[in-house]
Amino acid sequence: MATQVRLIHMAEPLSPPRLLPSGDAAITVEFSRTIDDAANRRVLALDRVISAEPIAGITETVPTYRSLLVHYDPVQISFDALGEQLLAHAAKALPTETGTRRWRIPVSYGGEHGIDLEDVAKTLKTTPDEIVARHVAGDYRVAMIGFTPGWSYLSGLEAFLHMPRRKDPRLLTPAGTISIGGIQTGVQCLAGPSGWHLLGRTPVRTYQLHRDPTFLLEPGDAITFTAIDAKTFAEQDRAAEAGAIVAELVTP
């Protein structure tokens, strides 16, 4: 397979991001106010440029759907000086897909692993099999990781599967839950509250202490899902518990 290189061609130069103060030790570099795939690619591109050409004083960066949160040490650099350098970096941060890693993540859909699958099918006036087929056919990207360790928010959910979140969020949903909410789908690592619709579970731990790597996915990684049965889930879950990655790295 040929290396994927796709530049987003623009008729006009990219508009500069907005620099929003998040206190005296962080700047939010905002590319859009809405969930927007093009903006998310620019967020990830700026993150890569900062990683390749570090700016003294930056302590860490946190990519999200529409903005990059840049933590810095105000003893080392001021808001104004850092803002100027971030705008210069953003101007040369071209969104590309060069070198994107792609993971295939096994999912046991429906039944006890995906208690909302049948209701989702009813709401969307189709069958559970159709929902699974569409979810598995998707080509997703990690837009951001947040909320709790390893909770990966994916962009690329097809419009047919867009659904408002539950009116009553659940206080506890299982580790490894694969769910849909709004226009997003997600891979949840730890058990915790969620207002999304639960389609299935993966044995993959996107975060596991004492494993190398501790965090499996990076913002920007490409993701596809593959359906497995409950028996395979049980086997792979034991392997993952013991430290196996289980997810398949399709392209490095």
Added chain:
Amino acid sequence: MSKLVVASIGPASSVQDGGRPGSQRYGLTPSGAMDRLSLAAANTLVGNVPLAAAIEIGPFGATFTARGGGVRVGLAGAPRNADIGGRPVAFDSSATLAEGETLNLGFARGGSFSYLAIEHGIEGEPMFGSLAVNARAGLGSPYPRPLQSGDELKTQAASTAPERRIELPAATDAPIRIVFGPQDDEFAEDNKKLFLDSEWKISATSDRMGYRLEGPVIKHLDGHNIVSDGTVNGSIQVPGNGQPIVLMPDRGTSGGYPKIATVITADFGRFAQISAGRPFRFKAVTMAEAQAEAIKFHALLRSLPDRLRGIEDFGLNIEALSDANVAGQAVSAVDASTWQVAVP
């Protein structure tokens, strides 16, 4: 091997240090002490590095017993009545528990969190470079949860160094300073003014993730759902009910409510110490002022070793007395000048 055994402890008490920044891009919150200056002061008192792991003690009382040898502790943060086996102990000073002695700490007075640092530090297995407890993520050492009675914190035997006290800047009730943003444009000017002009109280339902504020309803211009973006310590989110939530060290790394303002670095610990129900106000400052204050705060943290003093103001120093007697000097328990230890 000495250890400090938790004989009794209230909720909201855990081992904390400088936290584990660096993995927020993976959803891992930094955690760490609510009030860094007090953590650093407690550690400095016993010769530890400023942000070493110590016990963060919530508003209720606690008792600790030394086993296997003497344990020296440094106490800072919210002051409390304190004694070791009936011997009064002052806050912002060090003290030593002999084997079998118990340190009794009362309720926090004028604050929420006290810090008990242990000379030589607490033994544990760092996770992402930190012992700080983050119960939701199952992180922290020696226990990945708040402390309970019976827990044991292992350390090395107390040294024979003299006890110290530390001179800290006087406490202040000044308003908590904020800079507006990142989403203050989601609020009309009159609501930003209402935020600044009103008295606020911290709700009793607050925790290490967030402090819920009670006061007037702050209205959004255009709904309360925004696309999630990154958060910092001190982010002031306004959810749909208009009652702000200030995000604390165990916050989610991203949040989907508009953030009207952010508490400045220099005031964050002071804000964390405000007791539930006690009225306070916010004050807006410019970014230049906030950054100048952050630099001053950093300098204050660095100056802590220079602020150490001898213990002479706090009555009898039993250990110094005993050391002096052992050395064969004539000392008088009522004339401190005969046994005081000179400290630069």
